[in-house]
Amino acid sequence: MTAGASGGPGEAGGGAPGGAPGGVPRVVLVDDHRLFRAGVRAELGEAVEVVGEAEDVEQAVAVVTATRPDVVLLDVHLPGGGGAQVPLRVLGDLPDVRFLAVSVSDAADDVIGVIRAGARGYVTKTITGTELAAAVRRVADGDAVFSPRLAGFVLDAFSATSVPPADEELDRLSPREREVMRLIARGYAYKEAARALHISVKTVETHVSAVLRKLQLSNRHELTRWASARRLV
Amino acid sequence: MPVRRLYRVADGRVVAGVSTGVAEHLAVDVLFVRLAFVLLALAGGAGVLAYVGLWLFVPQRPRDPSEPAGRRRADHESLLALAALALGLLLVAHLLGLGAPPGLTWPVLLGGAGLVILWRQADDDQRARWRAAAFRGRGASPWLRTLLGIALVAVGGGLFLAAEGQLRAAREGLIATLVVVAGLALVTGPFWLRTVRELSDERRERIRSQERAELAAHVHDSVLHTLALIQRRAEDPREVQRLARAQERALRTWLYRPRAAHEGTLSAAVERVAAEVEEGHGVPFDVVVVGDCPLDAALGAMLLALREAMVNAAKYAGCATVSVYAEIEPEQVTVFVRDRGPGFDPEAVPTDRMGVRESIAGRMDRNRGRAVIRSSEEGTEVELSMPRSLS
Numbered sequence: 153m154t155a156g157a158s159g160g161p162g163e164a165g166g167g168a169p170g171g172a173p174g175g176v177p178r179v180v181l182v183d184d185h186r187l188f189r190a191g192v193r194a195e196l197g198e199a200v201e202v203v204g205e206a207e208d209v210e211q212a213v214a215v216v217t218a219t220r221p222d223v224v225l226l227d228v229h230l231p232g233g234g235g236a237q238v239p240l241r242v243l244g245d246l247p248d249v250r251f252l253a254v255s256v257s258d259a260a261d262d263v264i265g266v267i268r269a270g271a272r273g274y275v276t277k278t279i280t281g282t283e284l285a286a287a288v289r290r291v292a293d294g295d296a297v298f299s300p301r302l303a304g305f306v307l308d309a310f311s312a313t314s315v316p317p318a319d320e321e322l323d324r325l326s327p328r329e330r331e332v333m334r335l336i337a338r339g340y341a342y343k344e345a346a347r348a349l350h351i352s353v354k355t356v357e358t359h360v361s362a363v364l365r366k367l368q369l370s371n372r373h374e375l376t377r378w379a380s381a382r383r384l385v
Numbered sequence: 386m387p388v389r390r391l392y393r394v395a396d397g398r399v400v401a402g403v404s405t406g407v408a409e410h411l412a413v414d415v416l417f418v419r420l421a422f423v424l425l426a427l428a429g430g431a432g433v434l435a436y437v438g439l440w441l442f443v444p445q446r447p448r449d450p451s452e453p454a455g456r457r458r459a460d461h462e463s464l465l466a467l468a469a470l471a472l473g474l475l476l477v478a479h480l481l482g483l484g485a486p487p488g489l490t491w492p493v494l495l496g497g498a499g500l501v502i503l504w505r506q507a508d509d510d511q512r513a514r515w516r517a518a519a520f521r522g523r524g525a526s527p528w529l530r531t532l533l534g535i536a537l538v539a540v541g542g543g544l545f546l547a548a549e550g551q552l553r554a555a556r557e558g559l560i561a562t563l564v565v566v567a568g569l570a571l572v573t574g575p576f577w578l579r580t581v582r583e584l585s586d587e588r589r590e591r592i593r594s595q596e597r598a599e600l601a602a603h604v605h606d607s608v609l610h611t612l613a614l615i616q617r618r619a620e621d622p623r624e625v626q627r628l629a630r631a632q633e634r635a636l637r638t639w640l641y642r643p644r645a646a647h648e649g650t651l652s653a654a655v656e657r658v659a660a661e662v663e664e665g666h667g668v669p670f671d672v673v674v675v676g677d678c679p680l681d682a683a684l685g686a687m688l689l690a691l692r693e694a695m696v697n698a699a700k701y702a703g704c705a706t707v708s709v710y711a712e713i714e715p716e717q718v719t720v721f722v723r724d725r726g727p728g729f730d731p732e733a734v735p736t737d738r739m740g741v742r743e744s745i746a747g748r749m750d751r752n753r754g755r756a757v758i759r760s761s762e763e764g765t766e767v768e769l770s771m772p773r774s775l776s
Contacts, residue, residue, distance in 0.1 A: 259640075278669075280705070300708060304673035307712070311676065337673045338721045338766070339708025 177292035180204040180219060182212040182238060183227040183254070188277070192225065192254075195281030200288055208232040213241050216249060222292045226271060228255035228262050239270035252291045254279075260305050268368050273297025295357045296364040303336040306363060310370075322370040325363060332359045392446035393439075401440045401504070427477075440504065467501060496541025502534035607635055627667045634660050651684055651718065652677045655711050658692045666699035669706045676713035678773065683752040684718065687771045690756065693744040694722040694767040702726025702765065717772045725764040745769075 179200040181189045184207045193202050204219045206212035209232035216224055216238070224242075228235040239251045251271040255262060256278075263274050272291050275284065276299060287297045298306070310325045325333065328349075335345040342360070346353045391410045393402035404422060408415035425432030471494065611632040618624045638656075652674040659670040678684075691709075698707045702724035711720040741758065745767065749756040754771035 300671055300673045300710065304675050304710070307675045334710075334712070337675070337712075338710040339671065339723045344763075 176201050177222040177288055178203045178219070179288060180206065180212070180216055180221040180224045182206045182215075182224060182230065182235070184208060184229075184231050185227075188227075192284070196285050196288070197281070199285035209234075209237045209241075212238045216242050217246065220246060221249060223288050224249060224251045225288070226251050226253050226266065228253050228266050234265070236266045236269035236271075239266070243270045250291045250294070252287060252297060254284075260308075263302060263305060264309070264367070267302075267364070270368070272364065273299075274302045275299050276301065296360045298333070298336050298360055298363070300337045300339055303333045306367060307333050307337060310366075322366050325366065329359050329363050332356055333363060336360075391443055393443050394446055401436075402445065403436055403439045403443065406443060406446070407439070426474075467498075471497065492541045492543075492545035494541070495537050495544065499534045499537025499539075499541060502530055502537065603639065607639075608632060623667055626669075627664070630669050631660070631664055634663075650677050650679055651688075651713060652711070654680060654684075654688055655691070655709065655720070658688055659695065659709055662692060662695040662699055666696065668699040668702075668704075670695065670709050671706050672709045672711075674711045674713075678713045678718070681774055683754065683771055683774060686748050686752045687718065687720070687754060687769055690745045690748045690754075690769055691720050691722065693741075693748075694769070697741070698722055698724040698726070698765065698767075701729070704764070713773075715773070717770055719768065719770045721766055721768050723764060723766040728760040728762050728765050730760065 176198070177200050179196070179202050181192055181202060182205070183189050183192075186207070189205050189207075196202070200223075203221050204215040206215045209230055212224070212226075212230070224238070226235045226238055230238070235253065235255075242249060243251075251266075253263065253266040253271040253274040254277055255266075255274065256276065267274060272294075273287060273296050275287050275297060279287070279299075290297050306325075307330070310323075310330075331349060332345055335348055336342075340348065342353055342356045346356045349356070389410070391406060393406040394409065404418045405415050408418045411418070422432040422436055425435060475494070611628055615625050615628050618628070655674055656672055659672045662668075663670050680688075695707065695709065704725040708723045709720070710723075711718070745758075746756045748754075749769055749771070752771065754769065757768040757770075759766045759768070
């Protein structure tokens with residue numbers, strides 16, 4: 153987070169070093185399946201510059217620290233403690249590195265765990281190459297990437313329960329945020345969601361980022377339960 | 386044909402579940418069995434002996450895990466029944482004049498109560514082992530009850546000796562016995578501890594190897610089978626993709642869904658329908674369900690309409706994936722099916738095309754639901770909503 157004095161509209165563009173508006177994002181691939189890394193590398197092609205690969209937590213921390221990429225494509229199920237360990241260990245020193253979680257697992261606790269560890273989005277491994285490239289670019293620009301399934305988890309976790317929220321600001325979705333999450337869960341792209349709600353894409357991105365923040369910081373009991381099952385709290 | 390075995394029942398027992406077990410086995414009313422035991426008991430105590438014998442030698446029925454938790458009499462309730470039984474027996478014995486000398490009444494009562502508590506405790510421990518999860522959270526109560534039982538037996542024995550005026554004479558013998566027993570316990574303690582630990586280790590190992598065997602069997606039946614099929618069909622990419630998706634879905638369900646907890650609910654049904662349509666038409670569905678509720682007739686009709694909408698999307702949209710989103714709220718259920726096909730004009734659909742008009746809209750209308758179809762050149766979205774019945 154930048155200091156208040158520097159404020160102004162250009163925060164997202166000027167923040168990340170190397171993430172120059174014209175250039176392609178520099179990416180590190182972290183996955184224990186060599187075949188999958190090769191596949192992603194081929195699919196992303198020219199859209200990104202792959203500056204490193206790693207296949208377990210230790211290696212990932214070393215490679216990311218050495219190369220300082222814009223985006224890390226992070227497998228959720230990583231040997232050596234799970235994917236969530238990488239952002240937990242890296243973000244303290246390198247807060248500008250963005251993590252995008254990639255997984256075959258739909259288990260809520262896995263996905264929520266890695267988001268709460270600091271990842272800025274989640275996509276499944278069945279995503280197409282062009283969609284993945286778009287997701288990487290979006291994360292590199294500082295936005296959040298929600299797949300329909302992640303939106304579904306969020307709606308589930310923040311759904312109304314009898315338990316009163318401990319923190320009014322963090323533990324509830326605003327009606328607009330809920331609306332955006334519903335559209336994403338229905339398979340709408342950000343652009344389509346913006347059109348359906350008669351708002352700008354930028355506003356949709358703002359809502360999604362706000363939801364991401366709540367997801368990472370809220371202590372709602374469902375989230376806590378998911379996370380504590382994975383010993384992440 | 387399976388051998389029918391005699392079991393004692395754990396649920397709904399009065400003393401040890403012997404009578405109910407025997408009645409179930411012989412298929413007669415439990416009242417007759419109880420009467421028979423009582424009559425036999427009057428015949429020189431044969432009934433009591435028979436009851437105790439059956440209690441000792443007939444195993445308790447293992448609980449069927451799928452069965453809902455049975456009606457189990459509360460502890461104090463069945464204790465009350467036991468107390469009444471004991472009192473009745475004493476009265477009868479007294480009236481018949483074959484009662485023990487009056488000084489013996491209390492020792493016999495206390496000792497008997499202690500024994501009953503201990504034996505029932507053994508039964509309960511067995512039950513607990515069957516309910517594997519029940520081990521934790523049981524707290525000190527089993528130990529407490531065991532101690533209480535032992536204490537009652539000891540007091541009963543002590544009173545008996547006192548009543549006979551033998552306490553003084555017995556004291557030295559008792560102390561000597563106690564010392565020997567304590568010594569034996571100290572000397573052989575490590576051995577017992579080790580035995581207990583080895584037993585539990587062995588049990589854990591057995592459970593683990595069972596799980597491994599189950600996993601291996603599952604992988605063999607599903608994944609290896611599909612991989613073999615894929616190798617044989619390698620030249621047909623569509624078929625390979627279909628096989629891979631179907632297998633992925635099955636494996637995912639097996640890995641991440643709580644077993645059995647899921648049958649008969651809307652979310653399971655939506656996913657099942659999606660799997661079937663995907664299987665039949667080779668178009669992958671991306672299904673997201675938020676919330677859950679049990680199925681009823683109206684939701685069943687909704688599922689049929691949903692299936693029709695999915696089939697339409699799979700057939701005519703010709704796109705990579707179809708998104709299905711279902712949200713179950715307290716007052717209503719809403720499902721969206723969205724594709725990115727060329728779209729069509731819902732108004733221009735000819736009346737003879739049953740699909741949209743009858744199977745989707747008509748079905749929803751008849752069940753107080755609603756179907757909305759939005760279509761443009763960027764794709765089609767079918768929205769189905771159904772109010773939830775207030776039950």
